[in-house]
Amino acid sequence: MNLENTVKYHFAKSTLISDSPRATASDSLTGTDIMAAMGMTQERAAMGYSAFLGKMGISKNDRERAIALLAEYALTKCDKVAALRKLGDEIKPLVMRQLATFAFEDYSRSAASVKQCDCCSGQGFIEADVFSMKSHYTMRLPQWAKDLKQSPSDFEVKRQVKEVARVLCSACKGKKVVSCACNDCRGRGKAVAQEETNKQGVPVFANCKRCSGRGYERIPSTEAYAAVCQITDAITVATWEKSVKHFYDQLITKFDIEEAWAEAQLKQITR
Incomplete structure (x- = not known):
């Protein structure tokens, strides 16, 4: 069982919560088993599971929890960046919270957003x-x-x-x-490669160059920098591009890593 299969259990019209098995197989999961599995997954991988539920629009509370957990993680790692280490004790948590918020928005964006x-x-x-x-x-x-x-x-x-x-x-x-879908590929992630198409005489599709095959446009990092500048002016554009932006990209990747870990835990629990 993967994370995408758990989405339907959050809607009353699409699931049956009872002690009776949903299939004739002896190893089929009951509604109680699934609820327990999701609870155990949330306990083992709190950030990844909350981030997934927030991304799917299941719960705003999970969205805020995922942002808060990432902000706490960022506070433990930000001292490795000199520009962030020099921030005051009152300013640093606000900056981490802002970076975590933009990181979640970038992580949760898709072609349907x-x-x-x-x-x-x-x-x-x-x-x-x-x-x-x-x-x-x-x-x-x-x-x-x-x-x-x-x-x-x-x-x-x-x-x-x-x-x-x-x-x-x-x-x-x-x-x-x-x-938010890419204007070139219309959210498909694939676009016609004109050079190869002209050579072969038939349409040849390749990853869209504009969105790199994602199908949507990412949030520009300059928006995150502008939000940070409203909190403090201690970070210059050069410092952002040199070191802080790399740290911000790592926060976005952290959500992907945690989601993969949550899915691995769910599969282990329900296997």
């Missing part, structure tokens, strides 16, 4: 210049014009007026969020 639209800043509407045609009459229609049955449009003056109006955002179509 959405992010706030940058074009409208999550408002769904933008202000744009709208041009409209307006008209007015220079004078009242004189009697001689009425006798000659002239059209009122002969005395009409038209002008183009520019107004600022709120219009629907063209990027998100008013949804306030946009997809």
